[in-house]
Structures are given as structure tokens and as C-alpha cells.
Amino acid sequence: MTLSQIDLTLGAGTTTLLLLLAAVLFRDFRTVAAGRLATAFALGSAAHAMTATAGFAAPLTPWQAVLIAVSTGNVVVFWLFARALFDDAFKMRLWHAAPWAAVVALSLVNCLVLVPAQTLDPRIFAIVIGVISLGFAALAVVQTIASWSADLVEERRRLRVFVVVATSVYAAFNAILQLFVTGNGSPNILATANAAILAGVVAAIAYLLMRVNGESLFPAAEKPARAAIASPETKNADQKLLDALMRLMADERIYRHEGITIGSLATKLSVPEYKLRRLINRELGYRNFNVFLNNHRIEEAKAALADPSQAEVPVITIAMDAGFQSLGPFNRAFKAMTGVTPTEYRKLNDVRA
Structure with missing residues (x-):
């Protein structure tokens, strides 16, 4: 099997798994911010898997440009998802859409205007997106560390490190790939490694999410604290x-x-x-x-x-x-x-x- 065939297989499997995960998350947790953001993040990751596998070449069609833009903006969704998942007091505000819209718009302008007109070195855009990706990945990690010690939910404490750190490592790897490889003729082996890492992260996250109690991660509503009376089962x-x-x-x-x-x-x-x-x-x-x-x-x-x-x-x-x-x-x-x-x-x- 050639590297391109491996890429295609990994990409198709990852995309399918992400779409299924998004459907389950939307079905079960669409009423809470963390659930909606998890759904959006899964869909954005599916778009990224598709663009990474397809290897779109210029000139891009509008739908290809939109897919790339959604993939690019997903790093902002990741940051918001980390905030909502680990901060029970987090509430979505209108201004939260602004950084996502800015990154998506920047990507669309690059795909539909700058690249066809050849007015900008592709490396410049790759560096800008790489820096943005690293920045939002760092913000997500900071959010995880800042709220770690006060978290009382055992399942969420166990899951949070893997979800955020693993995804951040992939985001960092992908950003470095864009910064130092894109535009210089990315070796096929690096593209395959990229696809393999994404597939592994997604599969592990999906597996872990299926093993934990969903309401521990995405509580339907803030429940009032109970009185200081032990349950009958309490020793x-x-x-x-x-x-x-x-x-x-x-x-x-x-x-x-x-x-x-x-x-x-x-x-x-x-x-x-x-x-x-x-x-x-x-x-x-x-x-x-x-x-x-x-x-x-x-x-x-x-x-x-x-x-x-x-x-x-x-x-x-x-x-x-x-x-x-x-x-x-x-x-x-x-x-x-x-x-x-x-x-x-x-x-x-x-x-x-």
C-alpha cells in the first residue's frame, strides 16, 4: 500500500468517526454550551481531516475554500470547547464568535483572493495560521492548568489532561508542519504521520468519551448543592x-x-x-x-x-x-x-x- 493510499484510508476513517461523534454529541448534549462546542469541534476536525487527505490544489472551488476555512477556524472552537468543558460557569457570548469569524475570513480571503492573484507568498499565510494555531492551543492548555486544582469531578479530571494535551500536541505538530514544511514540498511521510496522529487522537478521544458518564462532562443544568447529609450508601x-x-x-x-x-x-x-x-x-x-x-x-x-x-x-x-x-x-x-x-x-x- 502506497503512502497516498494510507493517507486516504486514515483520512476517510477519521472523518467518518468524527462525523459519528458529532452526531452523538449533538443528539445527547446539544442543550449545553460544552456539548454544542464539542459538536462544532468534531465537525471542524472532520473538515480538517478531509482537507488534509484530499490535498486540494489551486485554483480552489468555493466549497473547497469553505472547507479549508472551517478547518482553519477550528482551533478557536477548540479553545472555547476547553473553556466550556472545564469551567462550569462559562457562558457563550456573542463576542466569542469574533475570533472564529476573523480566522475563517482570513482563510477565505487567502483561498479565494490572494492565492489566485498570487499577490502573497503562501509561506506568509502559513506562518500566520501557524502562529494563530499555536496561540489558541496554548490558551486551551492554560485554561486546563488554571482550573485543574479546583475541579472536583473525578471523571473530568482524568479525561481533561488527555483530551486537551493530546489535541494540543497535534495542533502544535500541525502548526509546526505549516510553519516549516508547507511551501517547501512537504514530504509524503510527514503528511502520513500527520494523518496517523490525528486518527489516533480522535479514536482515543472517542473511546474515552464512550467510557465516561456523559453528564459528568456535560451537565444538563447546574444542580444546587445538597445539604450536608450523607446518602444511605455512605460509609x-x-x-x-x-x-x-x-x-x-x-x-x-x-x-x-x-x-x-x-x-x-x-x-x-x-x-x-x-x-x-x-x-x-x-x-x-x-x-x-x-x-x-x-x-x-x-x-x-x-x-x-x-x-x-x-x-x-x-x-x-x-x-x-x-x-x-x-x-x-x-x-x-x-x-x-x-x-x-x-x-x-x-x-x-x-x-x-
């Missing part, structure tokens, strides 16, 4: 740990401490971090450790704001006393939880602002 040791945790939160108000992490909290409770993470997630219903802390902080702030004896205490003082480091994050967290600002909450409770 006695877990109940004791739960009681000890709630004593720390209620009596010692450990959430006020600066720099508190799940690791330091586990150390204080003398338990492995994974056990505490699992307890807070499964028994109390939290998916993020920072949300767990902030809910306790906001409950304290709500009591202070509704207390007539503290009517003259500034909101920022109440926020700092509760454990927030600045007013901005406090205001955002407070409104997300209560639907009103701290000042409005104080007024609603008939306390002078």
Missing part, C-alpha cells in the same frame, strides 16, 4: 469525614483563610486529597472547590448584610471578612448565587445601604 468513615468538614466550615470558618486549597484542607482533615474531593462532589453536589468555598463565604456575607447592627459596615469590609480578596469577585459570585448585588440584597432586607 461510617465518610460520614465522620463529612461531619469534620462541616465543623471546619461552620465553627472555624476555614473558608476565610487566605490561600485555602483542597490540598491544605485535606491535610488539616488528615485524609488523602482524592477522598475529600470525592466527598465534596458526590455528597454535597459541588463540581468546583472554589464554588464550595464561595457559597460558604456568601452565606456569611448574606447574614451580615441582613444584620441591622452592621448597617454601617461597608460592603467591601463584609466581603473581606468573609474571605474574598477583592470586591469584584465578591460582587460577581454574590449576584450569581442570589440574583442581586450585595447592595440590592441589603436594601431588600430593609437595611440601610
